[in-house]
Amino acid sequence: MNIDMIRAAAGRLEGHARRTPLLNSPFLDKIAGRRVWVKPECLQHTGSFKFRGAWSALSALDDATRARGVIAFSSGNHAQGVAMAAGLHGVPAVIVMPSDAPALKIANTRALGAKVILYDRATQDRDEIGARVAAESGLTLVKPFDDPQVIAGQGTTGLEIAQQAAEQGIDTAEVLVCTGGGGLCSGIALALEAEAPGLTVRPVEPDGFDDVARSLAAGAVRRNDRLSGSICDAILTPAPGDLTFPILARLCGPGLTVTEDQALQAMAQAFLRLKLVAEPGGAVALAAALFRPDDIAGDDVIVTISGGNVDPAMFARALTTLETPS
Amino acid sequence: MNIDMIRAAAGRLEGHARRTPLLNSPFLDKIAGRRVWVKPECLQHTGSFKFRGAWSALSALDDATRARGVIAFSSGNHAQGVAMAAGLHGVPAVIVMPSDAPALKIANTRALGAKVILYDRATQDRDEIGARVAAESGLTLVKPFDDPQVIAGQGTTGLEIAQQAAEQGIDTAEVLVCTGGGGLCSGIALALEAEAPGLTVRPVEPDGFDDVARSLAAGAVRRNDRLSGSICDAILTPAPGDLTFPILARLCGPGLTVTEDQALQAMAQAFLRLKLVAEPGGAVALAAALFRPDDIAGDDVIVTISGGNVDPAMFARALTTLETPS
Numbered sequence: 001m002n003i004d005m006i007r008a009a010a011g012r013l014e015g016h017a018r019r020t021p022l023l024n025s026p027f028l029d030k031i032a033g034r035r036v037w038v039k040p041e042c043l044q045h046t047g048s049f050k051f052r053g054a055w056s057a058l059s060a061l062d063d064a065t066r067a068r069g070v071i072a073f074s075s076g077n078h079a080q081g082v083a084m085a086a087g088l089h090g091v092p093a094v095i096v097m098p099s100d101a102p103a104l105k106i107a108n109t110r111a112l113g114a115k116v117i118l119y120d121r122a123t124q125d126r127d128e129i130g131a132r133v134a135a136e137s138g139l140t141l142v143k144p145f146d147d148p149q150v151i152a153g154q155g156t157t158g159l160e161i162a163q164q165a166a167e168q169g170i171d172t173a174e175v176l177v178c179t180g181g182g183g184l185c186s187g188i189a190l191a192l193e194a195e196a197p198g199l200t201v202r203p204v205e206p207d208g209f210d211d212v213a214r215s216l217a218a219g220a221v222r223r224n225d226r227l228s229g230s231i232c233d234a235i236l237t238p239a240p241g242d243l244t245f246p247i248l249a250r251l252c253g254p255g256l257t258v259t260e261d262q263a264l265q266a267m268a269q270a271f272l273r274l275k276l277v278a279e280p281g282g283a284v285a286l287a288a289a290l291f292r293p294d295d296i297a298g299d300d301v302i303v304t305i306s307g308g309n310v311d312p313a314m315f316a317r318a319l320t321t322l323e324t325p326s
Numbered sequence: 327m328n329i330d331m332i333r334a335a336a337g338r339l340e341g342h343a344r345r346t347p348l349l350n351s352p353f354l355d356k357i358a359g360r361r362v363w364v365k366p367e368c369l370q371h372t373g374s375f376k377f378r379g380a381w382s383a384l385s386a387l388d389d390a391t392r393a394r395g396v397i398a399f400s401s402g403n404h405a406q407g408v409a410m411a412a413g414l415h416g417v418p419a420v421i422v423m424p425s426d427a428p429a430l431k432i433a434n435t436r437a438l439g440a441k442v443i444l445y446d447r448a449t450q451d452r453d454e455i456g457a458r459v460a461a462e463s464g465l466t467l468v469k470p471f472d473d474p475q476v477i478a479g480q481g482t483t484g485l486e487i488a489q490q491a492a493e494q495g496i497d498t499a500e501v502l503v504c505t506g507g508g509g510l511c512s513g514i515a516l517a518l519e520a521e522a523p524g525l526t527v528r529p530v531e532p533d534g535f536d537d538v539a540r541s542l543a544a545g546a547v548r549r550n551d552r553l554s555g556s557i558c559d560a561i562l563t564p565a566p567g568d569l570t571f572p573i574l575a576r577l578c579g580p581g582l583t584v585t586e587d588q589a590l591q592a593m594a595q596a597f598l599r600l601k602l603v604a605e606p607g608g609a610v611a612l613a614a615a616l617f618r619p620d621d622i623a624g625d626d627v628i629v630t631i632s633g634g635n636v637d638p639a640m641f642a643r644a645l646t647t648l649e650t651p652s
Binding site: 023027084104108274308316320 | 346368430438602642
């Protein structure tokens with residue numbers, strides 16, 4: 001896993017993934033007490049950065065392997081990314097999703113042409129289901145984060161951040177990244193190490209699901225006690241991966257956490273000031289920038305909004321955190 | 327008023343206005359029955375295209391004139407554009423706004439550093455107030471649309487559309503533009519005439535406020551009967567302007583109209599499929615593309631989302647038009 005793989009992935013993504021802009025707002029700067037720069041991966045195809053890793057992985061397969069199709073396990077954003085990347089490559093995709101995943105993400109994955117297999121998290125073994133289906137059809141598993149080509153794809157976000165920060169004259173800043181298994185975080189960190197070493201990555205997680213922050217503090221992998229019970233469904237993972245953790249440990253940290261209410265308030269600010277739709281898990285980095293300013297250093301902070309696939313009711317709930325302007 | 331003024335405005339806007347992307351979604355294509363390309367000016371500074379025209383007008387003034395400050399009449403988006411452009415130039419701005427303008431737009435205009443003077447549409451004469459204030463302070467009026475440098479600034483949107491359409495291999499398409507007084511519409515039309523003559527502009531208005539559509543049909547300026555009573559507050563104007571109408575008549579049409587409910591449904595689709603926040607008046611062109619497909623020609627249609635400054639309650643109302651996915 002190295003920078004050359006990320007640069008190669010960027011070449012394969014050219015003309016397929018979107019180059020998202022780097023946005024800001026004087027209103028956000030005022031809340032944060034420093035300049036806040038937002039990398040809105042909610043504007044990426046399928047509404048999250050996951051399309052980058054999925055396209056990278058699919059496009060790296062040899063033709064015969066890819067033609068048999070791919071399989072993925074995902075509660076949502078990775079599912080949609082793999083479904084769309086497979087559809088654009090003209091190959092079949094099977095997605096194994098928990099039956100309690102957000103309805104919007106299940107519906108989108110189906111509409112993008114994938115076959116969706118739902119399972120009950122409490123009573124069924126996801127891996128057993130997946131192994132059986134994959135064996136029957138000769139499908140290739142596309143892991144959500146612990147795969148070199150997936151990390152390489154997510155890392156293309158970091159290549160863009162390096163270039164866009166330079167255009168703004170920023171050579172030193174913390175880069176806050178919404179983090180589940182660490183694919184986006186480790187990919188961005190590798191890209192910045194090579195292209196913008198003054199930009200340092202800090203993972204952001206929801207309170208109570210801070211496996212990465214605790215793992216970084218301990219210097220060894222720590223697991224979450226539970227895998228549900230947060231509105232930040234996109235970034236709930238058991239533990240950092242075998243590939244991602246060594247990269248995170250070498251380049252990133254310390255981790256930050258935010259409350260669910262702070263994530264909802266950040267969604268509302270993204271609505272109000274950037275005209276962007278963020279999902280709760282995609283808003284935790286912006287939440288840290290806005291509401292934990294004393295834990296951040298520097299005149300500039302860069303944050304990812306990693307996804308925007310949120311049900312309307314949850315979005316309406318976020319908007320209720322706004323006071324009516326007077 | 328000519329293409330050279332638009333090109334000159336693009337030079338002045340370089341590094342100040344955002345180059346917004348051109349976005350699409352297979353879900354929108356399916357609803358519309360053709361490929362739909364969205365130019366999201368809601369992502370522009372201050373949340374609407376109006377920043378382009380305001381920056382163009384301010385940057386075209388001589389230093390001494392600009393230093394005395396500017397004044398504008400606006401229910402909202404032009405107000406915010408002028409306020410921010412004046413602030414960035416370091417000169418004072420006075421904005422005369424109706425007291426029933428959306429609370430968010432009034433609050434934003436003040437927060438951007440402008441002095442806001444509210445008036446009662448029913449009992450007070452806006453022009454009298456403005457003339458008195460302008461005379462007292464030597465302020466220069468920045469008109470919302472009927473000004474060559476404002477039209478030139480809005481026209482830079484058209485230069486970007488021409489280039490982005492070419493990148494997608496599109497040389498023939500209708501370009502649907504949310505239209506009030508016609509500043510954006512006429513500016514885009516002039517830019518496309520020069521840079522992409524196969525792209526033709528059609529104005530889109532709300533039902534009951536279709537002064538531009540009726541003016542184009544009649545070949546002479548027609549006025550709206552009323553100036554309030556629509557949720558599409560951003561694009562309610564009495565009639566096309568002295569400068570804009572001849573351009574519209576020469577290059578644009580026929581006009582399209584949509585219902586308020588269609589505008590709300592388009593806002594919901596922009597939320598769901600593009601992760602963008604559109605205001606009602608900014609969503610009418612997307613609404614026409616999605617819900618009036620039989621009145622549009624061609625395999626591709628390009629639409630502007632002209633602004634995203636919407637109060638949370640109105641946005642929540644738009645989201646209620648979505649069925650829960652199943």
